[in-house]
């Protein structure tokens with residue numbers, strides 16, 4: 225009898241212990257847009273960290289000890305690549321000494337290689353500026369390319385975390401469906417901006433312009449990463465444009481000057497998720513961009 229009671233007590237005890245929680249995938253992302261994409265694709269299966277916040281310039285980041293520690297404990301690192309993080313990721317990689325996330329390993333994912341990049345300079349032509357040596361890296365600003373990255377990233381998640389593969393697969397299918405619906409909606413809504421001539425501050429908007437059929441007629445920066453100069457701005461004054469696009473990170477003075485000189489309106493668009501109010505996830509990010517563009521051109 226005593227034996228039975230002891231066994232029953234054991235059974236109660238064992239049943240009351242919750243099953244060991246499946247360890248979450250530790251993901252290090254370089255920019256907020258990839259953290260937002262992972263939230264869509266991995267949900268609760270991943271613990272996501274973003275090395276930069278929306279008000280930080282991803283070209284220039286300090287390799288702080290806290291970032292090194294985060295990279296050291298990561299199972300997967302997701303960055304833009306195409307040299308966007310050339311000034312800080314190699315240093316972080318060296319110091320973190322995490323073999324899982326080294327270049328060439330499954331734990332290393334660079335979004336730029338999943339899509340066709342624009343503005344790839346010729347082999348001997350470095351005149352396009354120092355920060356875009358591998359082509360324009362700002363691919364997050366085209367939702368069609370975002371979907372391609374999502375597909376590749378989901379496959380990678382399934383590969384490095386096979387225990388949750390079916391969950392990743394299902395999440396991607398759901399994301400892809402909603403994204404395609406939104407894509408059609410955005411494109412239709414933004415019809416009025418097609419053909420509009422744009423002056424940008426930094427050349428990060430090329431993928432957005434490519435998607436919506438807008439035309440870049442100049443950049444406030446004479447070369448990517450080089451601040452605007454008086455002579456360059458005076459030259460831009462002679463060009464006809466419908467709109468000036470800047471991000472919240474840019475110095476507002478050059479665009480303000482050009483607007484005062486020419487009357488061309490300025491719009492501040494989010495360059496990443498969360499950079500302006502009402503852009504807190506990937507869907508809201510493009511909702512915001514499209515709405516702001518429409519507001520400006522229909523004035």
Ligand SMILES: [Zn+2]
Pocket residue numbers: 283355356361362426427428448
């Ligand atoms: Zn750039």
